[in-house]
Amino acid sequence: MHELTDETEQLARTIFEQVLERQRMNPMSLGGIGSSATLECDLSGSITAAGLGFDEAMRRWSDTVIPNVIAIDHPRYLAFIPHAPTQASVFIDLFVSAASIYAGSWMEASGAVVAENQALAWLAGLAGYPKEAGGSFVPGGTLGNLAALHTARETARDRRRADRPARWQVAVSSESHSSINQALRVLDMDPIPVPVDDRFRLTASALEKVLAERKPDGLCAVVASAGSTNAGAIDDLAGIADLCAELGVWLHVDGAYGLAALASETKRAAFAGIERSDSFIVDPHKWLFGPYDSCALLYRDPALAKRAHSQSADYLDVINERNDWNPADYAIQLSRRARGLPMWFSLTAHGTDAYGAAIDQTLTLTSQTVVEIRQRPELELVLEPDLSVLLFRRIGWNDADYLTWSDELIASGTAFVVPSRVDGKSVARMVLMNPRTTMDDVRLVLDSMG
Numbered sequence: 001m002h003e004l005t006d007e008t009e010q011l012a013r014t015i016f017e018q019v020l021e022r023q024r025m026n027p028m029s030l031g032g033i034g035s036s037a038t039l040e041c042d043l044s045g046s047i048t049a050a051g052l053g054f055d056e057a058m059r060r061w062s063d064t065v066i067p068n069v070i071a072i073d074h075p076r077y078l079a080f081i082p083h084a085p086t087q088a089s090v091f092i093d094l095f096v097s098a099a100s101i102y103a104g105s106w107m108e109a110s111g112a113v114v115a116e117n118q119a120l121a122w123l124a125g126l127a128g129y130p131k132e133a134g135g136s137f138v139p140g141g142t143l144g145n146l147a148a149l150h151t152a153r154e155t156a157r158d159r160r161r162a163d164r165p166a167r168w169q170v171a172v173s174s175e176s177h178s179s180i181n182q183a184l185r186v187l188d189m190d191p192i193p194v195p196v197d198d199r200f201r202l203t204a205s206a207l208e209k210v211l212a213e214r215k216p217d218g219l220c221a222v223v224a225s226a227g228s229t230n231a232g233a234i235d236d237l238a239g240i241a242d243l244c245a246e247l248g249v250w251l252h253v254d255g256a257y258g259l260a261a262l263a264s265e266t267k268r269a270a271f272a273g274i275e276r277s278d279s280f281i282v283d284p285h286k287w288l289f290g291p292y293d294s295c296a297l298l299y300r301d302p303a304l305a306k307r308a309h310s311q312s313a314d315y316l317d318v319i320n321e322r323n324d325w326n327p328a329d330y331a332i333q334l335s336r337r338a339r340g341l342p343m344w345f346s347l348t349a350h351g352t353d354a355y356g357a358a359i360d361q362t363l364t365l366t367s368q369t370v371v372e373i374r375q376r377p378e379l380e381l382v383l384e385p386d387l388s389v390l391l392f393r394r395i396g397w398n399d400a401d402y403l404t405w406s407d408e409l410i411a412s413g414t415a416f417v418v419p420s421r422v423d424g425k426s427v428a429r430m431v432l433m434n435p436r437t438t439m440d441d442v443r444l445v446l447d448s449m450g
């Protein structure tokens with residue numbers, strides 16, 4: 001299995017050709033959602049003692065596995081959070097896999113660590129963090145949020161050695177991503193929910209009011225969103241940063257989706273206050289055009305994260321005693337894929353201006369779509385977008401109508417769009433962050449609601 005034979009070289013050529021062919025297609029097939037009975041049947045007998053050989057494995061791959069996944073980089077995949085990796089990042093990612101890069105430690109991957117840190121430093125610089133800021137790429141926003149909140153609590157624990165509270169609390173907005181509540185469950189901390197304003201934003205005044213009422217004695221962090229998932233809303237980061245400084249609590253900003261727009265000169269000011277946060281995340285696999293999976297986790301003071309996360313064991317002393325920068329020290333991880341390298345490579349090749357321009361292009365498309373929705377009497381915008389998430393209603397539709405519309409678009413291979421909810425009622429939701437999506441794509445989807 002480990003020798004490169006004529007047969008494995010032929011397999012490699014087949015795979016490379018198929019990868020290239022897929023990238024050439026614009027658009028590629030949207031893919032589909034299979035039935036478990038059919039898929040189980042088509043893939044039955046895959047795992048055998050003797051193996052089925054490359055031809056049969058490839059046949060099962062091409063005929064069953066790939067047609068039954070949704071191409072979320074399709075220009076009309078507008079649901080949840082779409083995906084739009086650059087060609088350079090996709091292809092170099094093949095190399096990252098093939099090169100078996102173990103990027104947990106400097107000792108084993110110094111070149112990869114410096115490259116990843118350059119990509120992190122670019123993001124830290126956009127956010128206005130000091131030079132000493134740093135962190136690590138982790139698999140996704142969920143794990144980035146978990147690691148940051150663990151660091152926040154460990155830091156509070158260290159500071160309050162003498163008067164530790166019975167329970168630790170974290171203030172979160174009612175629009176925080178579900179991963180925040182999950183992180184709090186994992187960490188056994190209590191959320192203090194704060195209602196959002198009519199634009200779905202967490203404001204300093206609402207936060208202050210809730211804290212004045214609740215008087216939590218174990219508040220160790222506040223989580224703000226820089227682009228909430230459902231509405232794309234940017235919280236009042238500056239006001240919240242003031243309050244956190246006054247209270248002496250950690251400010252974590254979840255910018256998994258939205259903070260990518262720091263790369264846009266026209267949008268950067270909307271994140272004022274981010275420079276005073278203690279940690280933030282932004283996912284290259286979302287609006288920073290990297291392949292799965294990748295979240296950039298940054299700390300203003302990475303020494304605090306290292307104290308919270310560094311693992312020690314006899315066999316790791318050889319790494320820890322060198323005092324190098326080891327990415328494994330900054331999150332819940334040890335072995336790690338160099339998942340920041342595709343972003344570094346693509347950034348290095350294309351330059352940061354290209355990233356700003358690509359994000360601006362999707363923001364322009366969003367503005368044009370707002371105009372288009374307003375021109376259609378059957379549609380009603382729920383709110384003016386802060387970023388590139390659009391929530392809108394089809395007047396006269398009920399929950400079932402939205403689901404039927406979505407199912408039909410998916411089944412016909414036209415588009416992948418799913419409804420969401422606002423105040424308990426179904427609404428249409430589209431996220432425009434793929435630079436390959438055009439106004440014609442958007443119109444096709446809007447026409448299907450006519």
Ligand SMILES: Cc1ncc(COP(=O)(O)O)c(C=O)c1O
Pocket residue numbers: 081139140141142143177179225227228229254255256257258283295
């Ligand atoms: C704002 C926000 N935070 C966190 C997450 C979780 O990120 P991931 O899916 O990479 O774990 C998401 C995912 O959509 C998100 O939009």
